[in-house]
Amino acid sequence: MIAPDAFLSAFFAIPLGSSTGQSQGRRYIVCRTALAGGKSHKLVAHQLGGGDYISLNLYLTDSSGALLRPCEMLADKVIAFVVAFEPDA
16 A cells, blocks of 8 residues: 555654654554665564554555555554654653
8 A cells, every 4th residue: 555644754753773652542662674775664563561563564666655564454553553653752
């Protein structure tokens, strides 16, 4: 699926590397990695003290734009997580 603009803005506001923050009232540890010279990105999040898990890949292509590929979960779940995520200061 093509990643929505609101998702992209929120995604790139998440710091590279590991960080903590909250989304939808839950606390998470998040790891965002840039690969292939910034053309590929991976995000993995684990809920602290809970069982929720988020995993996605984002591919920035010249021909198709920003392609969002959730890992074994619905795109709506990863979009809602990323848009609501607030990193700790």
